[in-house]
Ligand SMILES: Nc1ncnc2c1ncn2[C@@H]1O[C@H](COP(=O)(O)OP(=O)(O)O)[C@@H](O)[C@H]1O
């Protein structure tokens with residue numbers, strides 16, 4: 001892992017909301033195949049950090065670089081659709097899907113944008129056999145087979161969560177940001193999600209996962225960041241950080257509880 | 261599949277419209293022609309509203325761009341029909357790109373208000389530019405190349421092609437992009453769709469539909485007046501689409517056809533026709549927000565079990 005090349009670099013990122021310093025000087029490097037988890041209490045700035053990286057929110061200072069055909073390219077402040085096309089996908093804390101479209105159509109959009117077919121009018125969107133095959137694979141992988149024809153609005157929370165991640169995954173991004181992928185899932189669904197992430201880990205994909213469940217964090221992560229009040233308190237191997245966070249919690253008072 | 265049912269309904273409906281003149285008076289044929297054009301306008305409007313999620317309150321400006329562009333070419337400039345059609349399209353594109361560029365930075369009510377404002381600006385221009393547009397008198401003596409009966413079939417052929425084209429567009433990757441942007445524009449961006457571009461494409465296509473309807477309307481009527489650019493006509497476009505149903509291309513089309521008959525009959529029996537129209541709309545929005553086509557679909561599904 002440590003030998004693999006860097007695919008994403010965040011350099012001294014800052015974001016203020018009025019007087020609130022939501023992200024305060026965050027830097028880190030993510031390597032190919034790495035799963036980096038981020039923990040921290042509510043309001044620590046985790047989601048905002050993902051927003052800064054994916055272009056949803058522009059940083060007030062700092063830079064983000066993404067590897068692109070061998071080189072690290074500055075993507076700071078680029079709009080989200082460009083960042084996506086450069087190879088960075090993300091899912092959302094509150095499942096963010098297309099409610100008026102079926103599960104299949106939701107995923108198909110990603111497959112169409114990835115293959116540069118969004119402007120096509122000569123063929124119907126269901127007339128791409130090569131995509132249909134991949135579509136079925138993804139639906140299978142994410143356990144969405146039973147609901148493939150349902151509208152997004154008709155899905156349970158767990159299914160929405162899976163669909164959100166499936167939609168991002170279908171982009172085959174080099175880097176995938178997952179914001180609390182297991183929140184609100186049943187124990188069984190959680191296991192499935194962990195299995196999924198573990199299955200993808202170590203290959204071409206790199207992940208940044210914001211996650212509250214420390215058992216999940218232990219199981220899937222190669223490295224771990226603890227965030228608090230916009231700052232990185234610790235960044236190291238998961239076991240080291242988790243031991244350290246016991247110590248941190250002692251003087252932050254109840255902090256360890258909070259990140260659970 | 262349910263989707264094909266929409267295509268069959270459309271073909272059936274167009275078939276009925278093809279034989280309708282055989283059983284109609286001149287007056288009804290004329291009304292049917294306007295109905296077809298309203299249907300076309302509603303379909304075009306609905307590509308933007310029902311499918312891309314943008315409520316324009318200024319679509320009268322595109323109908324007018326088509327109608328005035330053609331009429332100015334034919335009557336004022338003495339151009340031949342093809343050149344006049346070219347002029348009308350050019351005018352429409354200029355208006356659509358300029359207003360689209362300026363209003364598409366906003367969505368929802370702000371977008372609606374901006375389109376309304378631009379449409380009223382164009383209305384004011386039409387009134388002011390008397391030498392070109394005839395001001396509030398309008399333009400008279402627009403030639404129609406054939407009799408009403410034949411003209412009906414010309415209109416039907418063009419409207420049928422464009423309605424079927426719209427049915428197709430919403431089934432292509434481009435149309436799926438419209439719907440993604442409608443449902444969730446921030447998510448659409450995060451899967452790599454250029455949301456502003458998608459919106460602009462939809463806006464321009466929608467404008468072109470209205471423009472063609474306006475171009476076909478001018479020779480039918482042989483005269484045009486600025487009413488067709490006034491905000492009330494934009495409201496009518498919105499209303500008839502909602503009556504028909506915004507979830508489907510066929511719905512909007514039916515809405516246009518139904519509207520002309522509600523309108524004429526209500527006008528014939530009472531001067532409070534606008535009130536009646538308002539009532540019908542309110543009842544529909546409360547009881548059947550998916551419009552007439554939504555009701556039909558529900559009934560069909562129930563009958564089939
Ligand atoms: N768009 C915004 N405008 C103002 N404040 C915001 C905005 N987004 C987040 N915040 C604030 O920034 C802080 C960090 O939020 P967030 O990144 O969502 O935290 P986390 O994901 O770690 O729970 C919170 O105090 C939150 O209220």
Ligand SMILES: [Mg+2]
Nearest residue numbers: 046047048093
């Ligand atoms: Mg969060």
